[in-house]
Amino acid sequence: MELHESSFVSLLSNLRSSTLYNELFVAAQEEAQKSNVRLSDLKKCVQSGLVSAGWDKKLRNAVYHIIQSQYKLFKSSPLASPESEKEPIAYILKAQFVWEKKILKSLNSMCTELTVPLARSRSEKDKKDLAARWSELGVDGPAKICSSDLSQIRPVYAPKDFLEVLVGLQNPNSANTGNMGTYDLPWGLIQVSLKVKTLNELRVQYSEMAITHCQTGTDDLPDIPPELFENERSKLGKKVIAANHAPTAREYSKRGCPVSMRADLWCQILGVDLQNVDYLYYEQLKSYVLQHDLLVDSLLYKDVKLTATNDDQYFVFEDFLYQVLLPFSRDSVVLKHFAYNSATPPKSYIRGKLGIEEFAVTYPPNGVIPFHGFAMYVAPLCYLYNDVVRLYYVFRHMYVNYFFRLHSVSSHPQGIVALSLLFEKLLQAEEPELFYHLIQVGCQPLKIAFKWLMRAFSGFLASDQVLLLWDRILAFDSMEILSVLAVAIFSFRKTNLLKVQCMSTAEAVLADLFTLQIVPLLQLSLFSK
Secondary structure, rough: OOOOHHHHHHHHHHHHHHHHHHHHHHHHHHOOOOOOOHHHHHHHHHHHHHHHHHHHHHHHHHHHHHHHOOOOOOOOOOOHHHHHHHHHHHHOOOOOOHHHHHHHHHHHHHHEEEEEEEEEEOOHHHHHHHOOHHHHHHHHHHHHHOOOOHOOOOOOOOHHHHHHHHOOOOOOOOOOOOOOOOOOOOOOOOOOOOOOOOOHHHHHHHHHHHHOOOOOOOOOOOOHHHHHHHHHHHHHHHEEEEEOOOOHHHHHHHOOOOOOOHHHHHHHHOOOOOOOOOOHHHHHHHHHHHHHEEEHHHHHHHHHOOOHHOOOOHHHHHHHHHHHHHHOOOOOOHHHHHHHOOOOOOOOEOOOOOOOOOHEEEEOOOOOOOOOHHHHHHHHHHHHHOOOOHHHHHHHHHHHOOOHHHOOOOOOOOOOOHHHHHHHHHHHHHOOOHHHHHHHHHOOOOHHHHHHOOOOOOOOOOHHHHHHHHHHHHHOOOOOOHHHHHHHHHHHHHHHHOOOOOOHHHHHHEOOOOEEHHHHHHHHHHHOO
């Protein structure tokens, strides 16, 4: 990656504002004060001491992650407005704005109907009670978290509602060619002309997943002699973790992460290196939960009850989910992702100051209004981390780097619009007979696959398969693998899908994905033709 002067200045600014800068400064001072350091060799001795202590690795990783975050911005002209920096296509930006207003209206309507405020202070008794039961919130019921009547709480929106917004997207400057569009406007639901990758381009991108390469999740199964793959893979993995170099961890993970190493490898890739200040910050977020009851708490509680608690794989993590999601809703650091997100943080007004801009506050504090299924972004991670603080920071990094794009209207190549279009184009190109059969019987494939894409398959696949899939998202720094897998599943169930005559039958054929092994499916979809 080539850094322009402005990017280099931004990089230095980010480093100076980080905790690493202060820690590095203190470490350099300590090295300079050592008795064996001579003034003539001061610079060389300090540098050598910092390298020996591992500070060079930490600095390289920090620079890598800052550069990665900078390249998430759209590359627009120097004269571009802040809005076009985030989203260059005007009608898509407008659709996101309209969608945000609809979500806020739904939230405010719920407040009015239930006669509850968006936020209120907890009593001292409630604070103490909630603190005492912090690790058992799932056992004690909603009264310990929120004072709203949970039976009256409904999700603000679901994947089905969001899909309707995406289906309505259409370039106002293009001619309306109807459902029988050009190649750029296929027979699918997404009528936005965006550039998405072809199968050949995806094969190049995911070449490390080729059938000729051994993969974690396929070639390390119990019935395969471990000396063929697993032993060598584990030895290499230990060296990668010891090196503590994010790009190396990312490259290694392209063939999947060994179960025992996944937690550490993901932390290295995401840049999660917890210090005391991070634990203190989590405790501060927890104190915010204890102080105020938000309507969002009720939404999160209801979502966990409707999704993870009803799932045989995840119900045991109910308490962990609350300990992550409730602090997350108060975390203003999450707002940073709006710098490269087409969305804007929702605002509310202090009571009695409606419409006065200086009294507008971001609500919730992290700017994220949860949808039905939001808790499932956290659930698979509970298998990796028994330290809730480490779990929290890994989830936060996953969200601000990847998951937010799955529920924002955007033309970004990693956004849900592009992923949906990629799914439809790949299915149309690779399985034309199946695609057109489903269309003829009134079953748009995207209507089935969209919930898989929006939740990154969490809750639909077995947990170990979700983690294998997310290995590849992190390793390749791309969510296009979600669309590839969705196409692979349709291809795998092709024989039965060609017999269906209505939408409900097609949904039944694709209802149970629990037994699927995703790595062989992906390999067959990408490399078998």
